[in-house]
Amino acid sequence: MQNAMCMTMTLTLLAAGSLTPAQAREDKPLPPRPTVADVVKGAPASDWRALDPDNTLYLQTAAGRVVIELAPGFAPMHVANIKALAREHYFDGLAVIRSQDNYVVQWGDADEKNPKPVKTAKSALAAEFTIPVKNDKGFTRLAERDVYAAQVGHSNGFPVARDPKAGVAWMAHCYGVVGVGRDSDAGSGSGTSLYAVNGHAPRHLDRNITMVGRVVSGMPLLSTLPRGTGPLGFYEKPEQATPILAVSIAADVPEAERSKLEVMRTDSASFQAVINAQRNRGGPWTKYAPGHVELCNVTIPVREQK
Amino acid sequence: MQNAMCMTMTLTLLAAGSLTPAQAREDKPLPPRPTVADVVKGAPASDWRALDPDNTLYLQTAAGRVVIELAPGFAPMHVANIKALAREHYFDGLAVIRSQDNYVVQWGDADEKNPKPVKTAKSALAAEFTIPVKNDKGFTRLAERDVYAAQVGHSNGFPVARDPKAGVAWMAHCYGVVGVGRDSDAGSGSGTSLYAVNGHAPRHLDRNITMVGRVVSGMPLLSTLPRGTGPLGFYEKPEQATPILAVSIAADVPEAERSKLEVMRTDSASFQAVINAQRNRGGPWTKYAPGHVELCNVTIPVREQK
Numbered sequence: 001m002q003n004a005m006c007m008t009m010t011l012t013l014l015a016a017g018s019l020t021p022a023q024a025r026e027d028k029p030l031p032p033r034p035t036v037a038d039v040v041k042g043a044p045a046s047d048w049r050a051l052d053p054d055n056t057l058y059l060q061t062a063a064g065r066v067v068i069e070l071a072p073g074f075a076p077m078h079v080a081n082i083k084a085l086a087r088e089h090y091f092d093g094l095a096v097i098r099s100q101d102n103y104v105v106q107w108g109d110a111d112e113k114n115p116k117p118v119k120t121a122k123s124a125l126a127a128e129f130t131i132p133v134k135n136d137k138g139f140t141r142l143a144e145r146d147v148y149a150a151q152v153g154h155s156n157g158f159p160v161a162r163d164p165k166a167g168v169a170w171m172a173h174c175y176g177v178v179g180v181g182r183d184s185d186a187g188s189g190s191g192t193s194l195y196a197v198n199g200h201a202p203r204h205l206d207r208n209i210t211m212v213g214r215v216v217s218g219m220p221l222l223s224t225l226p227r228g229t230g231p232l233g234f235y236e237k238p239e240q241a242t243p244i245l246a247v248s249i250a251a252d253v254p255e256a257e258r259s260k261l262e263v264m265r266t267d268s269a270s271f272q273a274v275i276n277a278q279r280n281r282g283g284p285w286t287k288y289a290p291g292h293v294e295l296c297n298v299t300i301p302v303r304e305q306k
Numbered sequence: 307m308q309n310a311m312c313m314t315m316t317l318t319l320l321a322a323g324s325l326t327p328a329q330a331r332e333d334k335p336l337p338p339r340p341t342v343a344d345v346v347k348g349a350p351a352s353d354w355r356a357l358d359p360d361n362t363l364y365l366q367t368a369a370g371r372v373v374i375e376l377a378p379g380f381a382p383m384h385v386a387n388i389k390a391l392a393r394e395h396y397f398d399g400l401a402v403i404r405s406q407d408n409y410v411v412q413w414g415d416a417d418e419k420n421p422k423p424v425k426t427a428k429s430a431l432a433a434e435f436t437i438p439v440k441n442d443k444g445f446t447r448l449a450e451r452d453v454y455a456a457q458v459g460h461s462n463g464f465p466v467a468r469d470p471k472a473g474v475a476w477m478a479h480c481y482g483v484v485g486v487g488r489d490s491d492a493g494s495g496s497g498t499s500l501y502a503v504n505g506h507a508p509r510h511l512d513r514n515i516t517m518v519g520r521v522v523s524g525m526p527l528l529s530t531l532p533r534g535t536g537p538l539g540f541y542e543k544p545e546q547a548t549p550i551l552a553v554s555i556a557a558d559v560p561e562a563e564r565s566k567l568e569v570m571r572t573d574s575a576s577f578q579a580v581i582n583a584q585r586n587r588g589g590p591w592t593k594y595a596p597g598h599v600e601l602c603n604v605t606i607p608v609r610e611q612k
Contacts, residue, residue, distance in 0.1 A: 145451060183591075186593055199481060201600075201603075204587060204595070208591075290455075290509070294453040294509065
């Protein structure tokens with residue numbers, strides 16, 4: 001009956017319309033408009049790009065594979081180091097050690113007393129919290145304002161914020177974005193412990209963390225993990241932690257076993273249509289469309305390669 | 307070692323400082339400042355209020371109790387109807403029927419063909435998507451701007467957005483907020499199916515849904531549920547759904563079995579200090595403080611009654 005499927009129309013509307021938000025009323029349904037699903041379906045092949053196997057990380061748990069797109073443009077040293085860690089099998093046999101509700105899920109070495117030795121990779125790196133704006137290639141600005149930054153938008157598939165006065169850009173802490181854990185010293189992280197955002201964007205962490213990528217598939221494997229009962233959601237007992245079977249670079253995995261995913265180009269017309277579809281949803285379900293979308297509410301579409 | 311506890315300092319800093327955000331630099335640590343935990347610890351008893359048993363809902367699953375504070379000020383008819391549904395044991399034996407990653411978790415009747423009959427409560431109600439601004443009592447405005455609304459803030463423990471031109475206010479779709487599922491018709495919901503936000507605030511649902519409350523305890527019981535594999539995260543098989551043992555009004559539960567919780571008054575000086583602590587975190591962990599906080603990033607503290 002009505003309620004079991006309530007809200008199902010939010011993402012399944014069809015066709016097009018042109019009412020402005022101010023015209024929306026509960027008693028006067030909005031005309032239908034293209035949905036994100038419509039735009040994704042109609043996007044030409046040229047508006048998609050395959051993941052680069054050299055910059056794709058697979059985190060394997062017993063329940064499945066989490067696929068992370070790495071962002072060397074935002075953190076060249078850390079991405080190189082994480083790849084070195086993966087190649088020396090540093091993460092294999094370690095675990096998800098923290099799951100804090102509405103914040104982050106983190107993986108690495110739970111054993112503080114006898115930490116797993118790092119072999120070929122570096123144990124610490126200079127912080128890469130921001131990059132010069134001139135190095136932020138492919139930035140497409142979002143028209144919307146933002147509470148935390150003067151400018152926001154997307155670069156090469158990643159949500160980005162900018163401070164033009166300081167001349168810097170950084171990846172924003174949206175859902176599924178991956179950062180490098182560290183101690184109080186800005187340069188104490190190296191990629192041996194990583195986390196993904198599992199709740200409302202903790203944007204206060206922006207400019208405080210080296211951001212290295214984004215989960216493009218398998219996020220539920222991380223977001224549904226039981227919350228840790230220790231401070232900050234760390235697990236208190238080793239048996240609570242979810243083992244990491246392996247972390248691999250896609251390029252090192254036989255091609256037949258790779259996840260064949262494509263990300264919509266964020267500098268494409270299709271992506272602008274995705275943004276517009278989220279600013280102005282149409283009827284019959286939607287009664288009011290705000291005409292705006294917040295950075296972390298913008299879907300960055302991912303699909304199976306055709 | 308460094309990484310296992312990385313980010314642990316974010317919420318555990320002490321003492322006070324006064325650097326402005328612009329002065330923050332990676333190479334020059336921020337001075338310590340009061341944290342949310344500090345403010346909560348120091349808040350006087352007068353800045354807290356106990357939950358009203360008449361407007362507190364307990365959703366019981368085998369794993370524990372979810373406590374929902376109802377908001378009759380925002381949806382008087384729906385809150386009354388949900389209480390009537392609880393008192394006729396409508397929800398008892400139903401289930402969590404939907405868990406969509408980074409969106410909502412929803413409970414109600416999975417059986418569309420043979421829906422559970424409603425006895426004393428109403429099966430449909432006029433929409434209560436917004437209320438007149440004059441009815442929004444106790445509003446404390448947040449200084450920050452917002453992508454979706456002209457004004458945002460808090461009223462009696464709930465995150466609120468306002469459209470002064472239209473003269474309306476509504477509860478914002480922040481993490482843990484509870485809304486009434488409905489079909490395409492604005493008046494098709496009654497409270498027989500409810501949902502809670504389990505990810506980044508889907509603010510485009512604002513003004514499209516009757517909002518009835520907020521989860522104040524037990525959110526992980528809902529947020530960690532396996533994601534449904536059907537469209538929009540609905541479960542495809544009955545055995546995947548988590549049974550609801552009972553939904554009760556706290557006032558109907560023996561006092562000894564009630565959750566003794568207090569919510570910080572959002573019109574108090576302590577709450578302003580909480581907001582400030584989140585705008586400007588101090589060192590040693592934090593290197594950059596934005597000086598702003600977004601509506602749905604503001605913590606509304608809840609504690610066990612002393």
